[in-house]
Amino acid sequence: MSARAEFSEDGSGTLRFSGDLLLRTIGDLPDRLDKVQGKVDRIDLNHVGRIDTVGAWLVHRLAVRTDAAIDGLDEDGRHLLDQVVAADQPVALREGRRGLVGQLVGEVGDAVIIALKTLYGLLGFLGATVIALGNVIRHPSRFRFNATVHRFEVVGVQALAIVGLMSFLIGIVIAQQGAVQLRQFGAEVFTINLVGRLTLRELGVLMTAIMVAGRSGSAFAAQLGTMKLTEEIDAMRTIGVSPMEALVLPRTIAAVLLMPLLGFYSSLIAMIGGGLLCWIGLDIPPVTFMQRIREVVPITDLYIGLIKAPVFGAIIAIAGCFQGMLVESDAEQVGLRTTSAVVQAIFLVIVLDAFFAVFFTWVGWN
Structure with missing residues (x-):
């Protein structure tokens, strides 16, 4: 049985998570984390049971936003978090559809570059x-x-x-x-x-x-x-x-x-x-x-x-x-x-x- 994911603050800048950080257990946790206003220096995951990609992404996003250090993950959890961090790269958005003239000019430009x-x-x-x-x-x-x-x-x-x-x-x-x-x-x-x-x-x-x-x-x-x-x-x-x-x-x-x-x-x-x-x-x-x-x-x-x-x-x-x-x-x-x-x-x-x-x-x- 999976335990519901929760967090608590101790007033010293440490944010402690408990339960399982899984897609089916986080519930409204992202919305409550967005309302955290105090300074967070450390994210403690010692009491977390299991964690999946969604949970790792949630922790990573919080750490980036608050510039906090992450502690308490086991070897598998750390590996998963590292993979999530490595995948956090900006994605080039596809350009909007250009007009006929813009498309024509672009194709001519591409043809000239290829010819040269x-x-x-x-x-x-x-x-x-x-x-x-x-x-x-x-x-x-x-x-x-x-x-x-x-x-x-x-x-x-x-x-x-x-x-x-x-x-x-x-x-x-x-x-x-x-x-x-x-x-x-x-x-x-x-x-x-x-x-x-x-x-x-x-x-x-x-x-x-x-x-x-x-x-x-x-x-x-x-x-x-x-x-x-x-x-x-x-x-x-x-x-x-x-x-x-x-x-x-x-x-x-x-x-x-x-x-x-x-x-x-x-x-x-x-x-x-x-x-x-x-x-x-x-x-x-x-x-x-x-x-x-x-x-x-x-x-x-x-x-x-x-x-x-x-x-x-x-x-x-x-x-x-x-x-x-x-x-x-x-x-x-x-x-x-x-x-x-x-x-x-x-x-x-x-x-x-x-x-x-x-x-x-x-x-x-x-």
């Missing part, structure tokens, strides 16, 4: 890749030749079919839409100018970069993410093998070297598709198409595509490897990081393409 942190991490990863390249140049025996050649096949050879099909169809679309618009002015022949310059200068390399980002960039992120999840990368570090040199560098070199070739290949296939439509739809024979291409397309357009391509390749490889190396904890991270790698690579490629367009116009390569 990601850009900072990407620049750091780029620096680590450059350092790894410098180490390999100083010690050529550490270069992973077989791994790099294998990436040549994955990034380049296996991508020829899909890149070629995409480029062929893009060339047809550009020629068809250009012819429809130029026919209004009786200038269908300028469709050749449109196909030649647009594919060789811009769309050939840009669409190839987007395709490679979706195909190879995602593969890089998934491969490295899976290796990170299975702790293979940690094992490589343990045995003294640099993941940057063994995993990241071969992929980056393969993308940088093969992007110009894929971009040039894409531009040629796009011009073949555009020339085929001009032959069928505009009665412009292939010989005339080729002669016109040679006349209207300056060599600088080819140079521009070949300059942009390796930069795009480096961005795609580094973004994919960077996101793959960030995978932690669970398999869901692999999918999330793979998606982030593709989005990040395509975004950066388009931003850099806009920068290159402005820069080459500024230097006079129109």
Whole structure:
């Protein structure tokens, strides 16, 4: 049978409790304790039978309010009181629901912070890749030749079919839409100018970069993410093998070297598709198409595509490897990081393409 919890004052600053300090026995004890006005220096619990969490919290709250010392608890009671004291921490209250404008501004701010942190991490990863390249140049025996050649096949050879099909169809679309618009002015022949310059200068390399980002960039992120999840990368570090040199560098070199070739290949296939439509739809024979291409397309357009391509390749490889190396904890991270790698690579490629367009116009390569 549990005894009702009571307390008494002796006039000397000591507050003595008796009975059981349990949830079912304290009754109106908290209200009566709140009415205690005299100075309390000591709380005596020697006559307390049992005490639970509610009773310990009641004693702790009284001790905090009166700045009194607590005596008389046995070892179990003291342990319980210590746990209650440790749990007495301020709780962060959930903010009230913000308005639509406040919520929008908050989300934009969060997105900007995440973007800046990601850009900072990407620049750091780029620096680590450059350092790894410098180490390999100083010690050529550490270069992973077989791994790099294998990436040549994955990034380049296996991508020829899909890149070629995409480029062929893009060339047809550009020629068809250009012819429809130029026919209004009786200038269908300028469709050749449109196909030649647009594919060789811009769309050939840009669409190839987007395709490679979706195909190879995602593969890089998934491969490295899976290796990170299975702790293979940690094992490589343990045995003294640099993941940057063994995993990241071969992929980056393969993308940088093969992007110009894929971009040039894409531009040629796009011009073949555009020339085929001009032959069928505009009665412009292939010989005339080729002669016109040679006349209207300056060599600088080819140079521009070949300059942009390796930069795009480096961005795609580094973004994919960077996101793959960030995978932690669970398999869901692999999918999330793979998606982030593709989005990040395509975004950066388009931003850099806009920068290159402005820069080459500024230097006079129109």
